[in-house]
Amino acid sequence: MVSIEQYGEFETSWCPGCGNFSIVKSLKKALTELDLAPHEVMVSAGIGQAAKTPHYMNCHMFNGLHGRSLPVAQGMKMANPEMTVICESGDGCSYGEGGNHFLAAIRRNLDITLLVHNNQIYGLTKGQASPTTVRGMVTKTQPDGAPSEGFNPITVAVAMKAGFVARAFSGEPDHLVETIKAAVNHKGFSLVDILQPCVSFNKVNTFAWYKERSYILEGHDTRDWCGAMEKADEFDEKIPLGIIYQNGRQPFSNVGQLATQSYNKDDLKAVLQSYR
Amino acid sequence: MSDTSINIVIGGAAGQGLATVGTLMAKAMTRAGYHILVNQKYMSRVRGGHNTFTIRMGPDPVVSITDDIDILVALDAETLELHKDDLREDGLVIHGDDIDSAGFNALRIPFKDLASKPLFYNIVALGVLGGAACQDSAIFETLLSETFSKKGDAVVEANVDVIRKSFEWVKEQKVSFSCIASAKESNTDRLMLNGNEAIALGALAAGCNFLSFYPMSPSTSVADTLITKGRGLGLKYEQVEDEIAAMNMAIGASYAGAKSIVTTSGGGFALMVEGISLAGVSETPIVTIIVQRPGPATGMATRTEQGDLNLVLYAGHGEFPRAIFAPGNVEECFYLTHRAFDLAEEYQTPMFILSDQFLADSYADVEMFDLDTLPETTKPLLKTESEPYKRYELTEDGVSPRMIPGYSETLVRADSHEHDEMAAVTEDGANRVLQNSKRLSKESGLIQDVIGPDHYGEEKPDVLLMCWGTSLGACLEAADTYEGKSIAVLHFKQVYPLREEQFMDYLEAAGEVVAVEGNATGQFAKFVAQETGFRVGSYILRFDGRPLSPQYVLKGLNSII
Ligand SMILES: Cc1ncc(C[n+]2csc(CCOP(=O)(O)OP(=O)(O)O)c2C)c(N)n1
Ligand code: SF4
Numbered sequence: 001m002v003s004i005e006q007y008g009e010f011e012t013s014w015c016p017g018c019g020n021f022s023i024v025k026s027l028k029k030a031l032t033e034l035d036l037a038p039h040e041v042m043v044s045a046g047i048g049q050a051a052k053t054p055h056y057m058n059c060h061m062f063n064g065l066h067g068r069s070l071p072v073a074q075g076m077k078m079a080n081p082e083m084t085v086i087c088e089s090g091d092g093c094s095y096g097e098g099g100n101h102f103l104a105a106i107r108r109n110l111d112i113t114l115l116v117h118n119n120q121i122y123g124l125t126k127g128q129a130s131p132t133t134v135r136g137m138v139t140k141t142q143p144d145g146a147p148s149e150g151f152n153p154i155t156v157a158v159a160m161k162a163g164f165v166a167r168a169f170s171g172e173p174d175h176l177v178e179t180i181k182a183a184v185n186h187k188g189f190s191l192v193d194i195l196q197p198c199v200s201f202n203k204v205n206t207f208a209w210y211k212e213r214s215y216i217l218e219g220h221d222t223r224d225w226c227g228a229m230e231k232a233d234e235f236d237e238k239i240p241l242g243i244i245y246q247n248g249r250q251p252f253s254n255v256g257q258l259a260t261q262s263y264n265k266d267d268l269k270a271v272l273q274s275y276r
Numbered sequence: 277m278s279d280t281s282i283n284i285v286i287g288g289a290a291g292q293g294l295a296t297v298g299t300l301m302a303k304a305m306t307r308a309g310y311h312i313l314v315n316q317k318y319m320s321r322v323r324g325g326h327n328t329f330t331i332r333m334g335p336d337p338v339v340s341i342t343d344d345i346d347i348l349v350a351l352d353a354e355t356l357e358l359h360k361d362d363l364r365e366d367g368l369v370i371h372g373d374d375i376d377s378a379g380f381n382a383l384r385i386p387f388k389d390l391a392s393k394p395l396f397y398n399i400v401a402l403g404v405l406g407g408a409a410c411q412d413s414a415i416f417e418t419l420l421s422e423t424f425s426k427k428g429d430a431v432v433e434a435n436v437d438v439i440r441k442s443f444e445w446v447k448e449q450k451v452s453f454s455c456i457a458s459a460k461e462s463n464t465d466r467l468m469l470n471g472n473e474a475i476a477l478g479a480l481a482a483g484c485n486f487l488s489f490y491p492m493s494p495s496t497s498v499a500d501t502l503i504t505k506g507r508g509l510g511l512k513y514e515q516v517e518d519e520i521a522a523m524n525m526a527i528g529a530s531y532a533g534a535k536s537i538v539t540t541s542g543g544g545f546a547l548m549v550e551g552i553s554l555a556g557v558s559e560t561p562i563v564t565i566i567v568q569r570p571g572p573a574t575g576m577a578t579r580t581e582q583g584d585l586n587l588v589l590y591a592g593h594g595e596f597p598r599a600i601f602a603p604g605n606v607e608e609c610f611y612l613t614h615r616a617f618d619l620a621e622e623y624q625t626p627m628f629i630l631s632d633q634f635l636a637d638s639y640a641d642v643e644m645f646d647l648d649t650l651p652e653t654t655k656p657l658l659k660t661e662s663e664p665y666k667r668y669e670l671t672e673d674g675v676s677p678r679m680i681p682g683y684s685e686t687l688v689r690a691d692s693h694e695h696d697e698m699a700a701v702t703e704d705g706a707n708r709v710l711q712n713s714k715r716l717s718k719e720s721g722l723i724q725d726v727i728g729p730d731h732y733g734e735e736k737p738d739v740l741l742m743c744w745g746t747s748l749g750a751c752l753e754a755a756d757t758y759e760g761k762s763i764a765v766l767h768f769k770q771v772y773p774l775r776e777e778q779f780m781d782y783l784e785a786a787g788e789v790v791a792v793e794g795n796a797t798g799q800f801a802k803f804v805a806q807e808t809g810f811r812v813g814s815y816i817l818r819f820d821g822r823p824l825s826p827q828y829v830l831k832g833l834n835s836i837i
């Protein structure tokens with residue numbers, strides 16, 4: 001049996017009250033409940049406040065570049081399908097800098113889990129608008145209000161018929177744990193967009209703001225694509241939490257245990273012979 | 277040395293199948309025991325335009341392409357018009373009905389008589405070419421049977437019938453073309469492949485088992501070859517969304533234990549540069565193949581240039597070690613790529629192969645690669661006894677034992693931030709100096725491992741041609757044919773790092789050093805000056821998108837000397 005202590009306790013550099021604390025705790029809890037030990041988990045992270053997560057838990061870690069956690073995570077999984085691969089990043093990292101990778105990862109459907117700490121702001125760089133910042137929000141670099149429409153990752157993922165699409169909230173930790181567990185268990189690419197209040201730089205989408213309008217979905221048919229599209233689009237007065245959409249798409253299978261794999265010399269000799 | 281080779285140029289529009297005729301001819305000649313060297317020039321389009329497939333062949337090794345033409349196969353009128361000035365006096369033109377070749381030593385092929393339908397015109401051209409080059413039809417018949425075997429007996433028979441008829445027809449013609457000397461050796465074990473194929477095979481021989489890439493001419497055939505030949509050997513591969521993904525995915529795979537390769541050209545590589553820096557600081561092995569084409573930006577997609585040396589020398593922010601190899605021929609493509617994989621794992625830092633379109637598409641005959649004598653490549657650890665495991669342990673030579681995560685309970689943590697020995701983020705100044713110095717100290721090992729330049733000719737020549745990568749052949753032949761002065765060649769197949777004691781004596785002993793490069797600014801010569809203080813006397817530079825030829829180098833020499 002794996003215990004949560006194996007994942008360790010670390011000092012963080014997050015602001016007191018930040019939603020990230022609850023997320024890293026929930027992740028450890030979910031992995032523990034799945035009976036996965038730290039050495040069975042690989043975490044790929046980008047750069048940002050969210051992306052610091054693997055530094056605050058015991059696990060295999062590759063902390064790469066801003067926006068590039070998905071390609072790294074997919075490379076990991078292709079080279080070692082035995083591992084549980086988790087991708088940790090913020091909304092800027094996943095939907096902005098790495099937006100193209102997000103679309104491609106949905107299509108490719110490798111068996112990995114993307115946890116996006118969505119605080120609707122660039123936290124680490126001190127409060128510029130992110131792709132999910134609502135239109136009109138005033139920031140230091142958007143003094144006339146963010147000019148672009150906010151990006152809804154759930155709608156995009158459902159529209160693309162991603163295999164597993166969920167939304168959670170750092171303020172609902174029990175639900176978050178269950179959602180992460182379901183995402184990890186899903187065979188294929190899973191997205192969990194996690195609403196995460198940034199107490200320092202997002203004064204609009206606060207803990208109270210999320211708490212007021214979010215509600216846990218009940219009786220929702222996660223296999224019904226049209227219904228899922230409707231729920232995905234709900235992000236205003238009400239924000240649904242839970243698995244929005246799920247299907248049984250075939251995961252990407254061109255993977256192998258590459259560290260221990262070596263070629264057969266006779267096969268390569270035959271390849272060379274084909275050039276005669 | 278008297279020139280015993282002949283140079284065959286097959287010219288036509290894209291879509292006319294000249295590459296098919298050319299490749300079959302080159303292969304047949306390799307099997308006949310000739311040495312061959314191919315040069316392909318084509319336009320960036322799928323139909324039309326003017327393309328050539330050139331085969332230089334002879335009983336002696338062919339080191340370089342050449343501009344002079346012995347046999348010109350003109351599949352369209354434009355070919356004759358464009359190339360008639362390069363035709364040797366006794367040169368032969370082979371062409372179809374629709375071309376006026378009055379005044380040339382020509383062989384007009386009655387395509388309609390020799391083949392029942394246009395589909396076979398290529399094979400007719402091949403047969404006539406083979407016959408005109410005084411070859412035996414048997415080798416061609418076998419080759420066609422193999423090539424078309426999958427399409428069934430009827431197709432094979434039809435093709436063989438056409439080639440036989442074409443050979444017979446040539447025999448009846450009065451062709452005044454002196455036959456090429458017969459092949460000296462009938463070494464049946466020689467391979468025919470191009471630079472990109474050799475890179476792919478070198479990678480596979482080194483155990484490469486992961487490829488992520490985004491297509492870009494002229495690099496794509498490295499990926500093609502890796503996939504078609506490597507998937508049966510266990511290669512995992514993916515054509516990804518962009519070059520940034522390609523680089524980062526390969527790094528992720530390498531971290532998890534794959535032997536990763538990425539293949540691209542200059543523009544794609546520019547997108548990968550942040551990832552190169554990531555590989556540098558996270559100390560993740562990665563081999564990058566850059567097959568150059570002329571830039572800037574889109575440049576000329578299907579032409580050649582050695583213009584990206586500076587980009588690759590300096591790619592990546594921050595400071596970290598690397599090595600750059602620049603093969604001079606097809607054989608070196610294989611062995612240097614193999615070596616790049618070995619060094620990437622040994623030093624846990626990025627390795628580069630810098631080739632270009634000319635070598636990419638240049639078929640040559642090479643001796644069968646001997647897999648049994650290839651050096652064993654360095655292996656990472658799957659387990660460790662040392663507790664706690666420090667991924668970035670400070671060591672004498674800067675190399676920390678690299679563990680692959682997932683094969684024991686030991687956690688493996690890697691980071692793009694400056695980090696301590698345990699991969700924890702830190703901005704501590706003293707730690708920064710220690711870790712940065714540790715990474716850079718791997719350079720002392722890399723320096724010991726540098727493959728020095730090859731020197732050809734007299735030690736104290738009047739002129740020393742200093743070149744790198746794919747300009748080797750043109751320099752060698754120019755040096756060999758120049759009369760009146762002694763010319764030597766110094767060829768660098770590893771362009772970074774440089775180890776002065778391996779070549780300074782050569783530079784200083786020469787009457788004059790001339791840099792020969794396929795770019796406009798003499799990037800390598802300037803780099804040598806920066807590293808050693810030695811300045812070359814003059815330059816022969818080519819940057820019209822065409823490969824350096826001996827004639828081009830000789831012309832340059834004549835204007836210098
Ligand atoms: C290539 C690159 N561009 C910009 C940055 C600077 N940068 C670091 S994190 C970040 C935004 C972080 O926002 P988000 O991904 O939402 O993470 P958060 O800090 O909000 O958790 C930016 C712009 C960088 N590190 N690398
Ligand atoms: S800046 Fe915002 S996201 Fe970052 S740690 Fe502070 S509260 Fe959390």
Ligand SMILES: [Mg+2]
Pocket residue numbers: 048090091092117118119120121122123130
């Ligand atoms: Mg954010």
